[in-house]
Amino acid sequence: MKKVIVSLVFCVSLLFSAEFYTYEEALEIQKTSSKIIMIDVVRDNCRYCILMDxxxxxxxxxxxxxxxxxxxxxxxxxxxxxxxxDVKMTPTFYFLDKNQKILKMIPGSWSKEDFKDLTKNIKGE
Known part of the structure; x- marks a missing residue:
């Protein structure tokens, strides 16, 4: 029973986590969208990457x-x-417009409120 509950909790958490795309998929989606690409650059065993995840x-x-x-x-x-x-630390977030121009780079791990504040005014062309 305990294994069933753990499996259920894991599956539910996957449903609500952010869906990440490959860079190529994001470029295709961006062709028909007004959204900016957000690249989350991470590395293995990065403590702050895990916090942002x-x-x-x-x-x-x-x-x-x-x-x-x-x-x-x-x-x-x-x-x-x-x-x-130019990744100097992880995590680092890059925000790209339709021309693959970097609009903003945000290094580090942030709280939800701080990350929202840092990204709320990012606009593409």
Whole structure:
């Protein structure tokens, strides 16, 4: 019974966490959307990346992200993309317009309120 409950809780948490796309998928979606691409750059065993992942699992916050951005997660130890990002620390968030121009870069781990405040005025062309 305990295993069933743990499995159920895990499945429900997956339903409410942010859906991340590949960079290529995000570029396709952006062609027909007014949303900005948000790239979450992480690495393995990054304590602050894990903290932000937990925040992105929050139902209300992940909905807020999905309304405004096309979220992409890139692990710099495993994933390769055709974009020059100057990553000095993880996590780092990059926000890109339709021309793949970086509109804003936000390094570090943040509270829900601070992250919303830092990103609320990001606008594309």
């Amino acid at each position: 937990k925040l992105l699992e929050d139902r209300e916050f992940s909905s807020w992200i999905a309304e405004r951005f096309i979220p992409v997660k890139i692990n710099i130890e495993h994933d390769k993309i055709d974009l020059k990002l």
